[in-house]
Amino acid sequence: MAMKVYSRPQSIVDMPFHYCPGCHHGLIHGLVAEAIDELEIAKKTVGVGPVGCGVFVYDYIDTDMIQASHGRAPAVATGVKRALPESIVFTYQGDGDLAAIGTSEIIHAAARGENITVIFVNNAIFGMTGGQTAPTTLVGQTTTTAPQGRLEEVEGAPIQVCEMLNTLQKPAMISRVSVHNPANIMKAKKRIKSAFQYQLEGRGFTFVEVLSSCPTNWRMSPLDALRFIDKKMSAYYPIQDFRMPEGGR
Amino acid sequence: MAEKVLMKGNEAIAEAAIRAGCQCFFGYPITPQNELIEYMARELPKAGGTFLQCESEIGAINMVFGASSAGVRAMTSSSSPGISLKQEGISYIAGAQLPAVIVNIVRCGPGLGGILPSQSDYFQSTRSGGHGDYRLLVLAPNSVQELADLTVLAFEKADEYRNPVMILGDGILGQMMEPVVLPEVTSSKVDKPWATTGKGDRSQCNLVSSLFLNPEELEQHNLLLQSKYKKMKEQDTRWESYLTEDAEIIIVAYGSAARLSMAAVNMARQQGLKVGLIRPITLFPFPEQPIREAAEKGTPFLAVELSTGQMVEDVRLSVEGRSPVYFYGRCGGVVPDPKEILEQLILRLRSQEGLKKGTKGGAA
Ligand SMILES: Cc1ncc(C[n+]2csc(CCOP(=O)(O)OP(=O)(O)O)c2C)c(N)n1
Ligand code: SF4
Numbered sequence: 001m002a003m004k005v006y007s008r009p010q011s012i013v014d015m016p017f018h019y020c021p022g023c024h025h026g027l028i029h030g031l032v033a034e035a036i037d038e039l040e041i042a043k044k045t046v047g048v049g050p051v052g053c054g055v056f057v058y059d060y061i062d063t064d065m066i067q068a069s070h071g072r073a074p075a076v077a078t079g080v081k082r083a084l085p086e087s088i089v090f091t092y093q094g095d096g097d098l099a100a101i102g103t104s105e106i107i108h109a110a111a112r113g114e115n116i117t118v119i120f121v122n123n124a125i126f127g128m129t130g131g132q133t134a135p136t137t138l139v140g141q142t143t144t145t146a147p148q149g150r151l152e153e154v155e156g157a158p159i160q161v162c163e164m165l166n167t168l169q170k171p172a173m174i175s176r177v178s179v180h181n182p183a184n185i186m187k188a189k190k191r192i193k194s195a196f197q198y199q200l201e202g203r204g205f206t207f208v209e210v211l212s213s214c215p216t217n218w219r220m221s222p223l224d225a226l227r228f229i230d231k232k233m234s235a236y237y238p239i240q241d242f243r244m245p246e247g248g249r
Numbered sequence: 250m251a252e253k254v255l256m257k258g259n260e261a262i263a264e265a266a267i268r269a270g271c272q273c274f275f276g277y278p279i280t281p282q283n284e285l286i287e288y289m290a291r292e293l294p295k296a297g298g299t300f301l302q303c304e305s306e307i308g309a310i311n312m313v314f315g316a317s318s319a320g321v322r323a324m325t326s327s328s329s330p331g332i333s334l335k336q337e338g339i340s341y342i343a344g345a346q347l348p349a350v351i352v353n354i355v356r357c358g359p360g361l362g363g364i365l366p367s368q369s370d371y372f373q374s375t376r377s378g379g380h381g382d383y384r385l386l387v388l389a390p391n392s393v394q395e396l397a398d399l400t401v402l403a404f405e406k407a408d409e410y411r412n413p414v415m416i417l418g419d420g421i422l423g424q425m426m427e428p429v430v431l432p433e434v435t436s437s438k439v440d441k442p443w444a445t446t447g448k449g450d451r452s453q454c455n456l457v458s459s460l461f462l463n464p465e466e467l468e469q470h471n472l473l474l475q476s477k478y479k480k481m482k483e484q485d486t487r488w489e490s491y492l493t494e495d496a497e498i499i500i501v502a503y504g505s506a507a508r509l510s511m512a513a514v515n516m517a518r519q520q521g522l523k524v525g526l527i528r529p530i531t532l533f534p535f536p537e538q539p540i541r542e543a544a545e546k547g548t549p550f551l552a553v554e555l556s557t558g559q560m561v562e563d564v565r566l567s568v569e570g571r572s573p574v575y576f577y578g579r580c581g582g583v584v585p586d587p588k589e590i591l592e593q594l595i596l597r598l599r600s601q602e603g604l605k606k607g608t609k610g611g612a613a
Contacts, residue, residue, distance in 0.1 A: 064454050105311070
């Protein structure tokens with residue numbers, strides 16, 4: 001007898017994604033939606049989207065949504081959460097959004113221990129604007145604004161956001177996951193769900209960085225992009241839990 | 250009857266906002282409006298609201314964006330350089346059709362400038378200070394009483410139009426103390442079915458966004474915004490006319506400059522000079538009608554501002570060449586003496602007489 005093992009999460013709208021083939025944004029949307037479904041929080045969740053390829057997250061995740069300006073989602077989320085403390089608030093942000101223009105907002109939301117969940121999609125590049133250097137672009141990685149590859153002497157070293165936020169006192173959970181193979185996807189799913197669970201329990205700021213691919217702007221096949229995450233990205237951005245709340249995990 | 254209390258302008262705004270049901274206040278310190286955020290820090294939590302000192306003005310305005318999306322009355326305040334930083338967020342708030350109250354207690358610029366009072370942010374406030382084709386309703390109080398009353402009005406109008414409203418004061422108004430009857434507000438609860446409060450039992454999710462990639466849709470959105478501004482012009486243009494009926498010259502001035510000008514008008518009248526004052530209370534929409542009506546009779550105008558001349562452009566636009574428009578302003582935090590303004594009035598009246606007689610009067 002046929003058995004259904006997987007179906008579209010309820011909190012994902014039934015429509016085709018606009019993302020490029022092999023892009024992980026859609027998959028990560030799915031994981032967020034599954035977490036929302038399993039915790040049964042869809043009716044009280046407000047999502048805040050970024051500027052970047054994920055800007056249309058509001059079309060796909062079936063909760064109330066806000067489209068914030070570039071990098072400011074953590075401040076917008078702060079406003080929502082302060083206005084409605086009973087709601088579940090998450091931001092969904094790329095690395096250009098969060099680690100370049102939005103560094104101030106993310107650091108201060110984390111430092112306040114704002115009771116929100118941040119899903120940070122790190123694809124080491126500016127996707128939407130056509131593949132320019134991000135603060136997370138690896139040394140040597142070529143981009144349209146680093147045609148010879150990122151030079152540490154010129155552009156400095158890539159920012160490891162989890163490590164940076166981990167110097168702060170207040171965050172409850174900081175974790176880096178990846179979605180480049182099924183085992184990692186399973187773990188990513190668990191961490192994203194935990195992050196929402198901890199918010200529900202009022203434990204404070206929860207942060208999940210997801211290593212993600214951009215085959216289009218990396219100029220790679222989707223398969224090579226997975227290998228790039230496995231070999232190169234996860235070497236500089238170790239997949240690990242940096243901090244879990246007491247009694248967490 | 251409500252009791253009269255002595256209060257600083259900045260504090261009167263804060264108290265009126267609390268009474269108007271402001272639930273969230275987000276701010277970042279800057280002189281000369283610090284009493285406002287300090288009052289909020291002290292009193293808003295007692296009234297059940299949330300005060301937060303933010304990491305920056307950019308953080309503050311985006312927190313207002315979030316809280317307003319969530320359906321509560323939200324406010325921020327700052328002074329000129331801080332308002333510049335908020336412009337990106339103000340554009341997004343206008344684009345997303347969110348209510349918000351933004352207070353600008355203007356100091357002098359450009360750049361870090363100085364902390365003294367000025368009116369040099371007129372253009373930034375009445376045109377779209379940020380990117381895109383949008384406007385704010387801009388209220389220009391001239392007394393502590395009006396700071397309080399217009400703050401309540403600002404919250405009401407912001408909700409009514411789903412548009413940011415700016416209260417444009419300056420360092421004199423923010424810092425001065427005057428007796429004020431604090432407004433009694435009966436109801437601040439407004440139905441906001443569009444708010445992102447979590448879907449709850451709604452069948453549709455709510456979305457707060459200013460993104461329209463389809464040009465026809467964005468055009469429609471822009472036209473919708475324009476229709477709000479038209480409605481503001483029709484229903485919410487406010488001004489005060491003082492001794493204009495028989496006036497041979499009319500001063501146009503707002504805020505602190507209007508107070509100084511009022512004193513000059515009174516001095517002039519004592520000397521038998523027929524002068525009047527039109528005081529715009531809304532800077533957008535600008536009170537074109539009373540100015541146009543006087544211009545049709547050929548009455549000249551003297552715009553008085555604490556700047557090198559910004560509002561005077563709106564006076565000229567209203568006059569449309571029908572009568573002369575003169576300007577007098579001081580800047581950099583220098584505040585003119587009413588006697589100085591009186592001298593300007595006399596000078597302009599003489600030059601008008603000269604023009605009438607066909608002789609060369611004082612330069613325009
Ligand atoms: C204030 C501002 N500056 C720049 C831009 C242009 N812009 C749009 S998306 C983007 C980069 C987004 O990159 P990232 O956050 O890494 O997201 P991705 O597209 O890779 O998912 C930039 C610079 C903008 N919209 N607003
Ligand atoms: S450009 Fe990159 S991040 Fe954007 S949709 Fe395509 S693959 Fe995904």
